[in-house]
Amino acid sequence: MCGRSALVSCFLIIEGKWVLSPKHFKFPLPITLTMIHMGFSGVVAFFLVRVFKVVAPVKMTFQIYSTCVIPISAFFASSLWFGNTAYLHISVAFIQMLKALMPVATFLMAVTCGTDKLRCDVFLNMVLVSVGVAISSYGEINFNVIGTAYQVTGIFAEALRLVLTQVLLQKKGLTLNPVTSLYYIAPCSFLFLFVPWYVLEKPGMEISQIQFNFWIFFSNALCALALNFSIFLVIGRTGAVTIRVAGVLKDWILIALSTIIFPESTITGLNIIGYAIALCGVVMYNYLKVRDVRASNQLPTESIPERATKEWKLDKKSDLYSDSSNNGRNIASDAGITASDSFSVDEEAPLLQASRVPGLKST
Secondary structure: OHHHHHHHHHHHHHHHHHHHHOOOOOOOOOOHHHHHHHHHHHHHHHHHHOOOOOOOOOOOHHHHHHHHHHHHHHHHHHHHHHHHHHHOOOOHHHHHHHHHHHHHHHHHHHHHEEEEOOOOOHHHHHHHHHHHHHHHHHHOOOHHHHHHHHHHHHHHHHHHHHHHHHHHHHHHOOOOOHHHHHHHHHHHHHHHHHHHHHHHHHHHHHHOOOOOHHHHHHHHHHHHHHHHHHHHHHHHOOOHHHHHHHHHHHHHHHHHHHHHHHOOOOOOOOHHHHHHHHHHEEEHHHHHHHHHHHHOEEEEEOHHHHHHHOOOOOHHHHHHHHHHHHOOOOHHHHHHOOOOOOOOOOOOOOHOOOEEEEEEOOO
């Protein structure tokens, strides 16, 4: 299952680069391509939820939608916009090397927002990752400041989205599976992308001849949708360590494939050395996260008499304060949804990264 998910992810990135590249398919409109993905995913999710009723919709209140879904969708759209635009300026291999900064960005955003604490061991890993990416960037032959800025901005936008997902959704007890995530977030992200598309890309589409192949765009959008579902199945059937190892292997596969498919993607010795250093930091970061999760899951056990006594006291307390508890229900109970006790991410499937495997970010 991990292998299939990695293959889908590789195919999606390679095809996306080929479509956007001015040297190949010649469709240099990243916002348009992203809107196609969001529109297709939103339509499919609508049919799965409302028509075929494969998944029951969450009871979404206006307050939750306006304070949670809209901000998360805005940063999600921004991360996709900037990330896809980077493919116009830099190679797939170098983009994958820059993505090693994802744990650094997520850690910084988490510390800033107060969802994580500044720890010496994690901080040293972040320094190691940053040094490795800096070395890799220095060794990049076709280094492009604009493309690098787009990619780094997209990484930090995605990191902020992940932290907001944890703060806004999980603390309010909202749990979304991949289908319901697409159902609520994809249409909102589509609307956010419409504004920059109308200003930046629509005028160019009117004066230039843009080729459009239905099957190419359909397959690309289908891969984006399949990636979300495949990651969900992988998370459900494997462990956190397996997912993180598969992510590292996927990055190496993408780097190797990009150099074969796109001759302009040249890898130097400094690229490899820098990326290897960065990966060492990423692996150590993932190890620390998995260790923390396992430690937090090892709850102290209680004997049956102790548990029965505690439950009896809770029942008595519930009877005495039933009126006050009914008047003080939180958003989760009002919405009829339960809180998630885990957190996982994957930068290629950002819609479902908030409620699976514990740990803030994996690359």
